[in-house]
Amino acid sequence: xxxxxxxxxxxxxxxxxxxxxxxxxxxxxxxxxxxxxxxxxxxxxxxxxxxxxxxxxxxxxxxxxxxxxxxxxxxxxxxxxxxxxxxxxxxxxxxxxxxxxxxxxxxxxxxxxxxxxxxxxxxxxxxxxxxxxxxxxxxxxxx
Ligand code: DQA
Numbered sequence: 184x185x186x187x188x189x190x191x192x193x194x195x196x197x198x199x200x201x202x203x204x205x206x207x208x209x210x211x212x213x214x215x216x217x218x219x220x221x222x223x224x225x226x227x228x229x230x231x232x233x234x235x236x237x238x239x240x241x242x243x244x245x246x247x248x249x250x251x252x253x254x255x256x257x258x259x260x261x262x263x264x265x266x267x268x269x270x271x272x273x274x275x276x277x278x279x280x281x282x283x284x285x286x287x288x289x290x291x292x293x294x295x296x297x298x299x300x301x302x303x304x305x306x307x308x309x310x311x312x313x314x315x316x317x318x319x320x321x322x323x324x325x326x
Contacts, residue, residue, distance in 0.1 A: 184228050185252040185326055187319070188277075189218060190240055191233040192259030198284075206284050209312045217312060218255075218319055225323045227252075237261055237268065244271035252326040253278040255318055262287070262297045273302040278326055282318040283308035 191211060194201060199210035215231050222229045230251070234240050240261070247254060254277045261268050262283070272279050279302065286309030287294040300306050304325055307318045 184226055185323075186228045186230065186250060187222070187253045187255060187322060187326075188243065188247050188251040189215075189229050189231040189319075190243060190254065190256040190258075191231070192240065192257055192261050193235040195257060195259055196233050196235075205290075207311050214312050214315055218315055221316055221319050221323075225320070227323055237265055240265075241267045241271045244268065244275060244277065248275040248277050251277065253280070253322045255280050255282065255315070255322055256299070257282050257284070257315070258297075258299050262299055263294055265298060269298045269302050272299065278322065279303045280318040280322040280325075281306040281308075282314040284311050284314055285309060 195211055198206055199208055211233060218229060232243060244254065256279060258265065258268055281297065281299045281303040305321060307314045310317065
């Protein structure tokens with residue numbers, strides 16, 4: 184079975200309690216359970232990691248190419264700042280789908296730029312938990 188690495192970036196462990204007006208009331212556990220259901224149905228295996236540490240995310244992506252067929256990532260705040268995560272994705276060439284719960288283009292100006300979008304196969308944003316589920320389906324279709 185093909186394996187997909189799922190990375191949740193910084194502060195996403197707080198989902199459910201964090202700015203519910205922006206991110207809704209869904210928790211990270213609920214998102215992960217829903218992702219695993221899709222994975223089971225589509226016969227892929229997920230490894231799911233949440234990290235608040237940029238270097239750990241870079242390390243995981245760096246080692247992912249031979250172990251995983253694709254990467255589903257919500258880089259969270261690192262979306263807007265991390266050349267290192269972008270370089271890890273382009274350097275390994277791993278097929279990547281970027282997701283965001285919120286519509287980053289409808290928010291503060293500093294969120295309008297994603298350093299990750301140019302190195303992702305595609306980006307899905309603005310649909311809450313469904314961004315992840317649609318992103319996973321699209322990534323599975325791709326790999
Ligand atoms: C986010 C959007 C980012 O701007 C923010 O820093 C996050 C979450 C989203 O899923 O909507 O932490 O990636």
